[in-house]
Amino acid sequence: MKIVIITLSIALVCNLLGFIYSYTILYSKWFNNKRLQSIKYKPSDFWERLPLIGFNILLLILFTLGGMWPVKDYFTMEAPSVLTFIWQFAAFMLIDDVYFYFFHRYNHENKWLYKKIHRIHHKAFNPIPLEYLYVHPLEWMGGTVGIAATAALIGFTMGEINCWPFWAFALVRNLHELEIHSGLKSIFSQYIPFNGTTEHHDLHHAKLKGNYASTFSFWDKLFKTDLHIVDGKCRTKAQLDEMGQLQEEKAAA
Secondary structure: OHHHHHHHHHHHHHHHHHHHHHHHHHHOOOOHHHEOOOOOOOHHHHHHHHHHHHHHHHHHHHHHHHHHHHHHHHEEOOOOOHHHHHHHHHHHHHHHHHHHHHHHHHHHHOHHHHHHOHHHHHHOOOOOHHHHHOOOHHHHHHOOHHHHHHHHHHHHHHOOEEHHHHHHHHHHHHHHHHHHOOOEOOOOHHHOOOEOOHHHHHHHHHHOOOOOOOOEOHHHHHOOOOEEEEOOEEEEHHHHHHHHHHHHHHHHO
16 A cells, blocks of 8 residues: 555645746746746736646556556566666666657647547647646557556566655656646756756647657657658658758659
């Protein structure tokens, strides 16, 4: 029971911080010179979106209780070795993030999914921290598959999952989501190699395409979906490569 309570506490405390952070951005002038977009945010939009955010937090509680309770015996609170901590933490970070990249990208490339599901999240084209949870409940639930798959992989291969790297992952993942949805210049992410910054994700919200990665921006570079502003227009690397190829073909002709 203690394992489930601590896991829930991490998520709830992070989201409480997210609410305080969002409220401060809305009603103080402390961050006015840090905004990435010049469009003024309307506080009324946040309060209208809060019920869905609250519903998703309720789902978070239910999913944590329903998902962790049956498998709580696979978790251990024993202090891990340094190697165990590193590889299990890395496994959660990498597997969850590569899953999120393709899941997020498919939600854009599938017109039906975008229109019916993912478009809700992109009503927040100029987001503030807690709006990372302003999503369709089905999308929120679908986004947890990477975490569940990683836990299952570790549990089946090693026989148990150490709580400490899992909790570290949960803390880092939640705080990172709050930062990249803040709409403010990066505070911490810019100093972490390969880490997705607020600038990276905010451009995705502003342009509604590309920059699909969350924690590790190198997925976008690898699959050529990273966004570049060229001649005042925003294009992915794949589009730029295609344009360059067309220009070469014209020149050759």
